[in-house]
Amino acid sequence: MTAPLIEVRNVSRLFVKPIDLAQQIANAFGAHQRPEIVHAVDDVSFAIAEGEVVGLVGESGCGKSTVGRVVAGVLDPSAGQVRFRGRDVAELGSEERRQVKLKTQMIFQDPFASLNPRMRIGMTIGEAPRHHGLVAAEELDAYVDDVMARCGLEPGFKRRYPHQFSGGQRQRISIARALAVKPEFLICDEAVAALDVSIQAQILNLFMKLRAELRLTYLFISHDLGVVEHLSDRVIVMYLGRIVEMAPTEELFRRPVHPYAQALLAEVPRISKRRSRFAPVKGEIPSPLNPPPGCHFHPRCPHALPRCRVEAPALREIAPGRWAACHLNDTP
Amino acid sequence: MAETLRVENLRTSFLTKWGEVTAVDDVSFSVDAGEILGIVGESGSGKTVTGFSILGLIDPPGRIKGGRILFQDEDLVGLPENRMREYRGKRIAMVFQDPMMTLNPVLRIDTQLIESVLAHDKVDRVTARQRARDALGQVGIPSPDERLASYPHQFSGGMRQRVAIAMALLHRPALIVADxxxxxxxxxxxxxxxxxVQKLCKESxxxxxxxxxxxxxxxxxxxxVAVMYAGKLVEQGSVDDVLDRPMHPxxxxxxxxxxxxxxxxxxxxxxxxxxxxxxxxxxxCAFRTRCPRADAACLESPPVSVPASGREVRCAHPLVGGGS
Structure with a gap:
């Protein structure tokens, strides 16, 4: 296998809410208020090969968006490294780092919030390539037309404003904006979640077309397992900040190993499942402020052992290309 | 089977500054006791307005322009507000997408549930509290006695939605509309x-x-299932028929x-x-610009055909025998 395009090594990201004035005063009188710390991402490692589509799934609060933002360079990791083409991004000089950031683009969930409402869409798409000197000023117009056409937008619409477009078309504008800087790696954070079903298929087809035409690499973050199954080569499943399973898509969907992945796949509503007797997994997703000790999933796990309550299982390769973090894999 | 609700040719429109918008146009369906009807559609298809119309929650500039909503053989359209109040929450209940729309953030759960019981029934507070407790237990909230004293923000999203469902169940309504x-x-x-939800419907x-x-x-x-598109109900039938053998393109x-x-x-x-x-x-036909089967006949209002009892499709060129 060639060197991965992106490698994430032992990345953690904490968010700290410092104690406020009232709590400081309370502490002066002997209270024990501590800053609140959320381990949004806790020691996560994975690699993405060039041209690969990796799906990242999990429920709310599992840290999947934070992983996306750390990989994109929007957030710095609290610990660990993000490596782009084998080089630690944090150690690059500012010019090189800017280049890496340009090669990595992000597409967000809400195309109503991610576009500047006061900017004509031709400007929105053309601004970044012009600013970074990717395209000569006299060619910019033709270049924007070209990018818009590639994303299924009528180039004649480029003097319009975002509010004149529907949700699906706005998402095409966001994609065109991301593509305009000639990225190699796209991070899509719930990029089709806000779209209607009939529009969702159009956008997914666009992602697949662009992948084939431009040899793009994707990190596709979604809570929708049907979408991820369709698009991804490999899938990473996260639960409360940690990776619980990582496997090629077909194998994961055929035979998930981790009890959480099993539960998650069993709950996915499918059109072929009729009047099913839902047999839901028990319990709630715990608060990431105060996750359970040991394996985070043990309070809900039907197979939990005493060991699961004290010791967090490491993510291990249990078969070629298949990784899982579960103590059950140690017991034959 | 006993029919709980029958909607006939419902038409609800909103007057906007750009003109009148018919959000629900000539929609008819029925639901029997113990039955679950799914209304499916994309944003703007009129599915929510249909639900709101049943509960009499259409406020100006919207109004129900035509049709009948027969709930246990009584027409709800045009019912005076004080009569409608006797139904709403008591015999017809609604569950919304966002439970914070249902729950008051500054009141404890018990206050809100007891208030809902007393709004319709003359019982003492102890009985009301008991019923609130039972409803929480029914929807699977662990230790309902302690949870009664909590505020909405102390519940997670899923638990809040359970509280909202419990509130809908307090009076054992004959019909629940869940949006x-x-x-x-x-x-x-x-x-x-x-x-x-599935368990409760079948049991009660x-x-x-x-x-x-x-x-x-x-x-x-x-x-x-009933499928809506641009305000019209385009197809309905049993889940297996509609999903395995769809007739509307x-x-x-x-x-x-x-x-x-x-x-x-x-x-x-x-x-x-x-x-x-x-x-x-x-x-x-509103779908004709996107439809592979559209032709000149689709410029006319499409006819409704009823190939079998309970099965209905509004299309000039329905797919025969389904398949896609």
């Missing part, structure tokens, strides 16, 4: 709520209208575009174009 109640929830939590013989954009959820939950296209119905990695079958604006709907 996207699990859309904001995580998959495993959604699974738990669908499980409880409550009729349930489940409004959703998600065909897959409806497939697993409902007995019958829109339903068929929608089912065909689901990733799980496509070969992995291959382009998805897609419906071209976009959902039309209700403001400038041209005459004839």
């Amino acid at each position: 996207e109640p699990t859309t904001a929830l995580d998959v495993t939590i959604q699974g738990q709520i669908l499980f409880e 013989r409550t009729a349930l209208i489940w409004i959703s954009h998600d065909l897959s959820v409806v497939a697993g939950l409902a007995d019958r 829109y339903t068929s296209g929608l089912i065909g575009s689901l990733p799980s119905n496509n070969i992995r990695g291959q382009p998805l079958r897609q419906i071209p174009g976009m959902t039309p604006s209700l403001l400038n709907l041209s005459a004839g």
Whole structure:
């Protein structure tokens, strides 16, 4: 296998809410208020090969968006490294780092919030390539037309404003904006979640077309397992900040190993499942402020052992290309 | 089977500054006791307005312009507000997408539940509290006695939605209208709520209208499905009929575009174009600009055909025998 395009090594990201004035005063009188710390991402490692589509799934609060933002360079990791083409991004000089950031683009969930409402869409798409000197000023117009056409937008619409477009078309504008800087790696954070079903298929087809035409690499973050199954080569499943399973898509969907992945796949509503007797997994997703000790999933796990309550299982390769973090894999 | 609700030719419109928008246009369906009807449609298809119309929650500039809503043989359209109040919450209840729309953030759960009991029944507070407790237990909230004293913000999203459902159940209504109640929830939590809802409906013989954009959820939950597009009900029938043998090209296209119905990695079958604006709907079939089967006949209002009892399709060229 060639060197991965992106490698994430032992990345953690904490968010700290410092104690406020009232709590400081309370502490002066002997209270024990501590800053609140959320381990949004806790020691996560994975690699993405060039041209690969990796799906990242999990429920709310599992840290999947934070992983996306750390990989994109929007957030710095609290610990660990993000490596782009084998080089630690944090150690690059500012010019090189800017280049890496340009090669990595992000597409967000809400195309109503991610576009500047006061900017004509031709400007929105053309601004970044012009600013970074990717395209000569006299060619910019033709270049924007070209990018818009590639994303299924009528180039004649480029003097319009975002509010004149529907949700699906706005998402095409966001994609065109991301593509305009000639990225190699796209991070899509719930990029089709806000779209209607009939529009969702159009956008997914666009992602697949662009992948084939431009040899793009994707990190596709979604809570929708049907979408991820369709698009991804490999899938990473996260639960409360940690990776619980990582496997090629077909194998994961055929035979998930981790009890959480099993539960998650069993709950996915499918059109072929009729009047099913839902047999839901028990319990709630715990608060990431105060996750359970040991394996985070043990309070809900039907197979939990005493060991699961004290010791967090490491993510291990249990078969070629298949990784899982579960103590059950140690017991034959 | 006893029919709980029959909607006939319902037409609800909103007067906007750009003209009158008919959000629900000539919609007819019925729900029996103990039955779950799924209403499926995309944003702007009129599914929520249909639900609101049943509960008499259409406020100006909107109004019900025509049709009848027969609830246990009494027409709810045009019922005076004080009479409607006797129904709402008592015999017809609603569950909304966002439970914070139902719950008051500054009151404890017990206050709110007891208030709902007393609004319709003359019982003492002890009995009311008991009923509130039982309702929480019914929807699977652990240790309901302690949880009664909590505020809404102390519950997670899934638990809040359970409280909202418990509130809907307090008076054992004959009909519950649920508008996207699990859309904001995580998959495993959604699974738990669908499980409880299905059990409750069958046990208490409550009729349930489940409004959703998600065909897959409806497939697993409902007995019958009605599909809406641009304010019109384009197809209805049993879940198996509609989802396995869709007759309307829109339903068929929608089912065909689901990733799980496509070969992995291959382009998805897609419906071209976009959902039309209700403001400038041209005459004839609203789907015709996106439809592969459209021809000159679709410029006329499409006819409704009833191929079998309980099965209905509004199309000039229905797919015969289904298939997509």
